[in-house]
Amino acid sequence: MRRLKLFAALALAGAATGACAPHPIVARDPVPAPSPDEAYDCTTKPFVLNAYYTGCEPRLRERRTVLQSKG
Numbered sequence: 001m002r003r004l005k006l007f008a009a010l011a012l013a014g015a016a017t018g019a020c021a022p023h024p025i026v027a028r029d030p031v032p033a034p035s036p037d038e039a040y041d042c043t044t045k046p047f048v049l050n051a052y053y054t055g056c057e058p059r060l061r062e063r064r065t066v067l068q069s070k071g
Contacts (some may be wrong), residue, residue: 037061 042056 037063 037060039059039061040056041059042054045053045055047053
């Protein structure tokens with residue numbers, strides 16, 4: 001009886017691994033992420049029935065200054 005359970009467990013484990021796709025599907029966002037230089041100014045205004053109106057305008061961010069020192 002013990003060998004039968006072991007055989008059944010091995011068969012189920014083999015079936016579970018065999019059901020996986022050889023090349024897993026990876027979901028990707030169709031819209032690429034914005035670059036670090038892009039930023040948005042957003043405003044939110046109240047609207048009728050507890051709703052809100054949001055408007056965003058793109059703007060360019062200033063470059064970061066990196067200070068390096070020898071020492």
